[in-house]
Amino acid sequence: MSKIIQAIRGMNDILxxxxxxxxxxxxxxxxxxxxxxxxxxxxPIVEETRLxxxxxxEVTDIVEKEMYTFPDRNGxxxxxxxxxxxxxVRAVLEHNLLYDGPKKLYYEGPMFRYxxxxxxxxxxxxxxxxxxxxxxxxxxxxxxxxMLGRLWxxxxxxxxxxxxxxxxxxxxxxxxxxxxxxxxxxxHDRLDEDARRRLxxxxxxxxxxxxxxxxxxxxxxxxxxxxxxxxxxxxxEGLQALLTAAGIPFxxxxxxxxxxxxxxxxxxxxxxxxxxxxxxxxxxxxxxGLVEQLGGKPQSACGFAFGTERLVLLLKEQGVTSPAxxxxxxxxxxxxxxxxxxxxxxxGMRDAGLSVLMHGGASSFKSQMKKxxxxxxxxxxxxxxxEAVVGDLSLKPLREGGEQQRLSLPAAIDRIREYH
Numbered sequence: 001m002s003k004i005i006q007a008i009r010g011m012n013d014i015l016x017x018x019x020x021x022x023x024x025x026x027x028x029x030x031x032x033x034x035x036x037x038x039x040x041x042x043x044p045i046v047e048e049t050r051l052x053x054x055x056x057x058e059v060t061d062i063v064e065k066e067m068y069t070f071p072d073r074n075g076x077x078x079x080x081x082x083x084x085x086x087x088x089v090r091a092v093l094e095h096n097l098l099y100d101g102p103k104k105l106y107y108e109g110p111m112f113r114y115x116x117x118x119x120x121x122x123x124x125x126x127x128x129x130x131x132x133x134x135x136x137x138x139x140x141x142x143x144x145x146x147m148l149g150r151l152w153x154x155x156x157x158x159x160x161x162x163x164x165x166x167x168x169x170x171x172x173x174x175x176x177x178x179x180x181x182x183x184x185x186x187x188h189d190r191l192d193e194d195a196r197r198r199l200x201x202x203x204x205x206x207x208x209x210x211x212x213x214x215x216x217x218x219x220x221x222x223x224x225x226x227x228x229x230x231x232x233x234x235x236x237e238g239l240q241a242l243l244t245a246a247g248i249p250f251x252x253x254x255x256x257x258x259x260x261x262x263x264x265x266x267x268x269x270x271x272x273x274x275x276x277x278x279x280x281x282x283x284x285x286x287x288x289g290l291v292e293q294l295g296g297k298p299q300s301a302c303g304f305a306f307g308t309e310r311l312v313l314l315l316k317e318q319g320v321t322s323p324a325x326x327x328x329x330x331x332x333x334x335x336x337x338x339x340x341x342x343x344x345x346x347x348g349m350r351d352a353g354l355s356v357l358m359h360g361g362a363s364s365f366k367s368q369m370k371k372x373x374x375x376x377x378x379x380x381x382x383x384x385x386x387e388a389v390v391g392d393l394s395l396k397p398l399r400e401g402g403e404q405q406r407l408s409l410p411a412a413i414d415r416i417r418e419y420h
Contacts, residue, residue, distance in 0.1 A: 008123070009117060009123070010115075010117035010122045010123030010124065011122065011123055011124040012122060012124070018312070020322045020325075021312055021315060021316070021320075021321065021322045022308065022312055023322070024322030024323065025155065025308065025311060025312055025315065025322075026108065026128075026308070028151070028154055028155060029108075029128050029151065030108075032147065032150060032151055032154060033106045033128075033130060033147070036104070036143065036147050037104050038104040038105060038106040038130055039103070039104065039105055039106070040105075040106060040107065041088060041091060041105045041106070041107050042107060042109070043081070043084065043087040043088060043090075043091050043107060044081075044087070045080060045081055045109070045110065045112075046078050046079070046080060046081070047078065047079060047081055047086070047087055047090065048076070048077070048078060048079070049067070049069050049077040049078060049079040050077070051079075051086050051087070051090055051294070052067060052079055052081075052082060052083075052086055054293060054294065055085070055086035055089070055261075055262050055290055055293065055294060056082070056083070056086065056261060056262070057202070057261025057262070062082050062083075062113060065114070065115075066082060066113040066114050066115050067079050067080070067082050067112075067113070067114070068080040068082075068112045068113075068114060080111075080112035081111055081112065082111055082112060082113045083111055083127070083129075083305065084107050084109075084111065084127055084129040084305060085129065085131060085262070085287065085290070085303055085305070086262075086290075086294070088105060088107060088129070088131050088303075089131070089133070089290055089291055089294055089296075089301070090294060092105070092133060092291075092296075093291065093294060093295060093296040097133075098133060098134055098296075098299065101134060102132070102133060102134025102135050103132075103133050103134060104130070104131075104132045105130070105131050105132075105133070106128065106129065106130040106131070107128070107129050108126070108127065108128045108129075108308075109126065109127070110124050110125070110126050111124075111125055111126070111127050112124055112125075113125070119275070119313070120275055120307070120309060120310040120313050121307075121309075121310075122309060125307050125308075125309050126307065126308040126309060127305045127306065127307055127308065128305065128306055128308065129303060129304065129305035129306075130144060130147070130284075130303055130304055130305075131301065131302075131303035132144065132301065132302050132303065133291065133299055133300075133301045134299055134300060134301070135300055135301075135302065136288075136300040137235075137238070138235050138236075138238035138239040138242060138266070139238075139242060140302050141239050141266045141268075141285075141286065141302050142239055142242035142243055142246065144284065144302060144303070144304055145162065145164075145243060145248060145250075145268055146243075146246050146248060148270055148282055148304065148306075149162070149248050149270075152270070155311075155315060155320060156315075156318070156320045157272075157314060157315065157318060157320070158318060159272050159273060159274055159318070160270050160271070160272050160281065161249075161251060161270070161271050161272070162243075162248060162249065162250040162251070162268065162269075162270055163250065163251050163252075163253040163256055163268065163269050163270075163271060164239065164240070164243075164250050164251070164252055164253070164256070164266065164267070164268045165224075165252060165253050165254060165255075165256040165257070165266075165267050165268075166224075166225065166228060166232055166233075166235070166236035166265050166266060166267070167204075167224055167257055167258075167263060167264060167265065167267055167285075168224060168227060168228045168229065168232045168264065168265065169229060169231070169232050169264055169265065170264070170289070171229065172224065172227040172228050172229055172232060173204070173224070173227075173264075175227045176204075176222060176224045176226075176227040177203055177204060179222040179227075180203040180204065180206070180207075180221060180222055181199060181200060181203050183221055183222055184199055184203055184206065184217075184221070185199065187217055190213075190214065190217050191206075191214070191217075192209070192211050192213070192214060194206070194209070195209065195211075195214065202261070204224075204257050205257065206218065206221075207221060207255050207257050208255065208256075208257050208258075218255065219255075223254050224254065224257075225254055232265055235265055235266070236265070236266065239266055240252075253269075256268075256269060258283060258284075258285060262287040262289065262290040262293065263285045263286065263287055264285075264286050264287065264288050264289060265285070265286040265288065266285045266286045266302065267283075267284070267285035267286075268283065268284060268285055268304070269282065269283040270282040270283070270306075272314060274314055274317045274318065275310065275313060275314060275317070281306055281307075281310055281311055281314060282304055282305070282306035283304060283305070283306075284302070284303050284304025284305060285302065285303075285304070286300070286301065286302045287301050287302070287303065288300045288301060324376070325355075326355075326375075326376040326377060326378065327355045327356060327357045327375055327376065327377045327378075328349070328354040328355045328356060328377065328378055328379065328416050329349060329354060329355075329356045329357070329377055329378065329379045329380070329381045329416060330356075330357045330358075330359070330371070330372035330375045330377040330379075330380050330381070330398075331345065331346050331356055331357065331358040331359060331380075331381045331383065332359055332365060332368040332369060332372055332380050332381065332382045332383065333358075333359060333368075333382075333383040333384070334362075334363075334364070334365055334368070334383075334384060335383075335384045335385035335388060336385060336388070337385065337388040337389070338383045338384055338385060338387070338388045340388075341383055341387065341388040341391070342358060342381075342383040343358070345381065345383065345393055345409055346358045346381075348409050348413075349381075349409070349412075349413060349416075352413045352417075354413065354416060354417075356381075357375055357377060359371065359372075365382075365384075372398060373398055377398060378397070378398060378399050378400070378416065378419050379395055379396060379397055379398060379415075379416055380395075380396040380398055381393050381394070381395060381396075381412065382394040382395075382396060382404070387406075392406055392407060392408050392409070393406070393407060393408075393409065393412055394406050394407075395407050395412045395415060395416075400419060
């Protein structure tokens, strides 16, 4: 007998029991984003490779090591999307969505990165992302951070901390980059392989290293805050004032830089201590230059994303569960003609907006009643030969007590609705 084919490493099945918490989380996110005026956009999973090379940055781990890139049948280089911002901006430009003013958009779906699978990090993972395009002030940065804070509160999460930083504009980063190169060159013998490789191409990423042997070196590196221009300083001060006014605690983390080249000014992360090394649960910031970089007219923009796997994992760690969704009725049936009558009754109840489970297969009434009770349904709807001939049903309460009754379908629907 041949071996059962298994899922590809790092690409996981989400089974029904866990999917309940996923669906609850997804529905909560969609409602919340809509309440802040974000409209849904859905982009392809596969994009031209150059989209990510130009947006994320060619000297990043994602582009260098992690993208699923391959030639299609025309020989064009295409990539399974590793993140959503680039595709969202591409869609906005392609369809001229900013013709009538700024837009707030959100998306969800699978992303792909070839990295070592570990708890909360997989090769196929799912993200929610939100992008606000055409908004220049710190108020939209603050609103997105506040929106995430409300999401954590709505889901019942605790032990989450907000960290923020400003990485300034191009001129400030260029001066800071030169200072970093000079500093790290003077300590070349203490750099690890990644830091040496990026020394002249992307030294800013070294500030985000997780290598314990380099922490002291990084801590004493030149600080980007010392190079910010007046506009960037004012923007960051404005953000802090708005967060303080909204009652959102935060910590300024001067080493926070994020992993994509398109960021400028505000960067932020929501972090937790409950997931070990994978402590970041959401991150984002400004990317005011990306629209122009991808061929559009200059536009301000700000956005964030979070991984659904990591969020669901954190919910489980903190004992958060999805609200129980019990069926209204479990339909028990046996006898000649009972099945056909049971199907008609079940559809009539569903037409009335009730949730109905119908027993499948031949079993005794006793066995079916056990399953009805185990289902969590409020009522058992019983169909035998007598009910099938007359066209009615027997309704037995399973949770609230009371006697079994013979009722018509409309009367049974009214009785079940009394317990909604």
